[in-house]
Amino acid sequence: MTILGRAELGPYLHLTLAWPGDCPPPAPGQHLRLAGGDTLWPMREPQGGRLEVLAHRSTAPRPDDAATLDGAPLVCPQGEAILIAQGLGLAPLIHLCERLRGVLPGRLLALYEPPGPVPFRPRPSRFLIEGMPAGVIAAIPLLEDWGIPSRLASVDGLPGAFEGGAEALLAALPLAEQTTVFAFGDTHFLARVRAYGARLGQILRTG
Secondary structure, eight states, X not given: OOEEXXXXXXXXXXXXXXXXXXXOOOOXXXXXXXXXXXXXXXXXXXXXXXXXXXXXXXXXXXXXXXXXEESOOOOOOSSOEEEEXXXXXXXXXXXXXXXXXXXXXXXXXXXXXXOSSOSSOXXXXXXXXXXXXTXXXXXXXXXXXXXXXXEEEESSOOTTSEESOHHHHHHHSOOOTTOEEEEEEOHHHHXXXXXXXXXXXXXXXXX
């Protein structure tokens, strides 16, 4: 593993790794497992021999670490899809959005609950969403640039965000019959989503 760049994004570590051209790119849902057990979550498709990954800030990868591609790829939906994530689930959320943005234009929605400090600067969304509570306008800038509507949920009073958990925001929205819901987050968050009775298509534990 060759580390080309390292930066802190709020509570997370953002790494840029060299990605050999003869290696298959990680699919959404897959991750890199280090020999010591730490996990690196790809955020984007490899570009120009570089792969961006997100990890817990406590992760301390070294250039001589061996990394193994692990996990099962997510199955891309055929109809509308809602991606709901918390914490480190931001990485697979963005990764799947990148894969689907040319496949499901106008039929994607991303909901994200940051882990306290937000690892990016939220932007007011330009997209109207049916059933969205009034005043909930905070969005993920990268997804806005891709033309994908998104919203934030927070229990910490984040301006423009839904006041509560992301699963409560999901429960407030009308879901089309063929909507597939993907959930990414830690065990506690996934249990919260299941408790709301959402029609989950796939879940991915990221912490």
